[in-house]
Amino acid sequence: MKGDFIQNLGKIYGLYTGGFLLFIILMAILEQAGVSPDTIGYLFVGFTIGIYALIGVLSRTMATDQYYVAGRQVPALYNGMATAADWMSGASFVAMAGGIYFGGYGYMAFLVGWTGGYVLVASLMAPYLRKFGCYTVPDFIGTRYGGNFARLCAVIVLVVASFTYVTAQINATGTVAARALQIPFGVGVWFGLAGILVCSMLGGMRAVTWTQVAQYIVLIIAYVVPVVWMSNKSGFGLIPQLSYGDAVQRVQELEALHQVGVLKPTETFAGLSALVNPINAPGETFMDKWKFATLVLCMMCGTASLPHVLMRYFTTPSVRAARISVGWSILFIFFLYFTAPALATFTKLSLLDPNLATGIIGKSITEVNALEWIQKWAAVDFLRVSDSNGDGILQINELFMRSGIVVLATPEIAGLPYVISGLVAAGGMAAAMSTADGLLLAIANALSHDLYYKIIDPQAETKTRLIVARILLLGVGAAGAFVASLKLTSILGAVAWAFDFACSGLFFPLVLGIWWKRANRQGAIAGMIGGFVSGSAYLYYVHFAGGEPWMGIDHLRFGIIGMPVSLIAMIVVSLMTEEPDEETQAMVDAVRTPRGGTVLASNH
């Protein structure tokens, strides 16, 4: 039966995609028939979550290798889709286009960093970790370097990095659920968590894999359809990603016309910003370029050390499949990422161009305030129109928005039917849920496999291990939802921190474990502690203690402090202490050779 499922993946997901498209058409018909927008939003989110829950329940399992690594039989292409969904979070889906809208060129460092990191994953990490045959990332650290303390250090870095990230994702599911289902944010958070847990509780990695594939399909359709529609409407054709160059040029003219960057906002509203950064103005100074490059580097190395990404490549059938799977992953990610700047550009064009019906800058405040989408999004605090200079006309520095609005409200700004807004809500939900699923599983698996089974009770039976894993999943999820409901940081800040934590503590211990035979336990421990502690201390200094950033290294880039400390500590301490024994060196040799089965036994 299982073999059948794997062989029929193409058919099953083909049917699923067709079914989803039919569902969209059905919703469009219902909208025409006069069904209320609220009901359509409700149906979209409810229907998709129902499907994921069904897949999650059908994929339940009581076998450890199924629970931890989906039986290592996920074909490269599907693992690529699952990784793309795992990877693209609420931040990518909801916040990225908004980030480019507000941040302009500088923000595109995230685009470059979050894709280029996969080159490091493919060339330095994934195939070797797959050959190693571990269940979790700390499993590699613990076995390669030996000793429970190294394993424990890896677990701690993993938990801190992933937990920071998961609160942001649960926050995003809460936001979308609250909007689509008209419930308070605090309730939305718990509702989102329930949806996430149904997908992962019973089937672990196996269930998460097959729901993530389904979630990728929903999120990519939801992201691309509105952009294509909008582009077609404004005369840029059906492949906007290739044809929005002229729109960029036009936006540059409009930005000059509306004095973007010259007119600064004179008021502030919490969480909302006015547009001050032009779309294409890369800085000329060394500091501007340095800030771009350092952000790119942190995001890349973070990508290559975030456990929820790396563990996806443990599920492929072979080392060869792991490598090609990284290629599929980045291709599927690319589809969304190269659309995001197009979306940001079209939104800018829609709002700024006085020749378009949608253009609002330069219109009278009363006229703008009468628009339905302005009223609706202002009511939920996503937007504010404030006539700061009292001249009755809306200037660029008088329109305040939250960055998420660029994706969520675009269909309405461009006057698309409500069915598209419902689709976008379902896509945002899929993006945030799939990432939260991967992260929660990474945390719970590290705690159950590495902390409980390997360190606390190595005699534990399979059944007990899997029950502990599920209880931990529930506990970690609840903790995440609780922290998310406190709304401590913005979605984007928390996401960048996760990358910095991961690259500070784990990047070099992982890379050198494979690429430097001489690396030993003492060195790895020094590298993990040194990098993680120095990075965290710097974050505290620059973000919480109000310290002056050194060399422009602010809280988004603290990995620039953590990584070199980690590297130097690891090399110096390794060289000062004994080289690893022959057994360990032979293990490294085995990791470097694809042939010959995993280094760890399959049911370790």
Add this chain to the structure above:
Amino acid sequence: MATADSNHEAHWQRTKGLTTTVLVIWFIFAFVVHWFAPQLNEFSILGFPLGFYMAGQGSLFAFVVIIFWFARAQNRIDEEFGVAEDADDDE
């Protein structure tokens, strides 16, 4: 045993060579190109200012190509040294 070791050593040398090449190309698209974005914006490609294009699309596409190329090249190396997995290990 000696030949197995030297075969392994030769395979690893080639692997390291390929990885280095990949990382050099990666470095160019990740850092060098964007360092010169203001200058690149003087040129245009497909109607885009080139500096903007590289950050918004060009480098991303280059990464996709590098990874697929790397996967193929590494497979060829593995096969050449007889350390590739059997074909039926996939799917």
